[in-house]
Amino acid sequence: MVTTLRTLAQSYLAAAGKERDAAALLLARLLTRPDVVQPHLGEFAAWAETAIAQRQVLLTASVLSAVAAVLKHAPQRTDVLPMADAALRLASGDPVLALAASNSMVCKMRIKVRPADSVSTRQVAGCQRGVPAP
Secondary structure (H helix, E strand, C coil): CHHHHHHHHHHHCCCCCHHHHHHHHHHHHHHCCCCCHHHHHHHHHHHHHHHHCCCCHHHHHHHHHHHHHHHHHCCCHHHHHHHHHHHHHHHHCHHHHHHHCCCHHHHHHHHHHCCHHHCCHHHHHHHHHCCCCC
16 A cells, blocks of 8 residues: 555656645655655655656656655654665756756755755855856
8 A cells, every 4th residue: 555655646746736745745754654664765765766867857846845855754864864865866966956057946955855064055045046056
């Protein structure tokens, strides 16, 4: 059942309406449950990398939103440690950097995923002006 819900929510991340936000929240709540974290979080991280590699603006912003929601809703940070490396790779990878230069939503979600100490004021200002963040 968890696999079915995860797959369904992942498919709705490509939608343009409110169902995208609901899918991100569903993934966050589902993947941060104590009984679901271990078997499914790694699969979601692998899927997220594959989805972002497609270089579609809407899908990239949605996937980063879902990753940020998963990191935010985790009851214990140790539960999502296996996803931390994948999240950093996603936020600083070439597809995201290229899309962040031209899309403010991708840039905003990129900043949400990155740790607070690695985001400078210059990077935040660069997103607002459409300048690629280093």
